[in-house]
Amino acid sequence: MSADPRLYDGSAGPPPSPDPDSAWVTGGVLFAGVLMLCQGVVAALQGIAALGDSDVYGSVGDYLYRFSLTSWGWIHLVLGVCAAITGAGLLKGAGWARVAGIVFASLALFAQFLFLPYAPVWSVLMIGVDIFVIWALSAYRPPAAEVAPL
Numbered sequence: 001m002s003a004d005p006r007l008y009d010g011s012a013g014p015p016p017s018p019d020p021d022s023a024w025v026t027g028g029v030l031f032a033g034v035l036m037l038c039q040g041v042v043a044a045l046q047g048i049a050a051l052g053d054s055d056v057y058g059s060v061g062d063y064l065y066r067f068s069l070t071s072w073g074w075i076h077l078v079l080g081v082c083a084a085i086t087g088a089g090l091l092k093g094a095g096w097a098r099v100a101g102i103v104f105a106s107l108a109l110f111a112q113f114l115f116l117p118y119a120p121v122w123s124v125l126m127i128g129v130d131i132f133v134i135w136a137l138s139a140y141r142p143p144a145a146e147v148a149p150l
Helices: 023-051 069-092 095-114 120-139
Strands: none
Touching: 023 069, 023 095, 023 120, 069 095, 095 120
């Protein structure tokens, strides 16, 4: 009996990795930039609505991760502005924007999870968007810079 794990799990080799040159990946980065820009603006507006003490968000009963709407307003406003700036950086091709995009999409994902009781459908949709943005920015590898001979 062989100790080869491939005989037990049915795989024929290492799992496939995304091709960094595929249209899905390169187009995904452009789409991730647009999504981050739009999501950032919407999150900032969501934060302003929560800060304005309007009736946009109803009261939530007992909830383990309950914060005041003012706290949620500031969280969404700050994350939204950072995401919008990062999305604009992605669209301009800034090198820092890819790592910042992964960080801010991850933070937004956690914030939307904690915000589920206030806006459940919207939060689930935004979690899906954040997962796509993280995937697209993680799978992309910028083309190698060509070094000119001296």
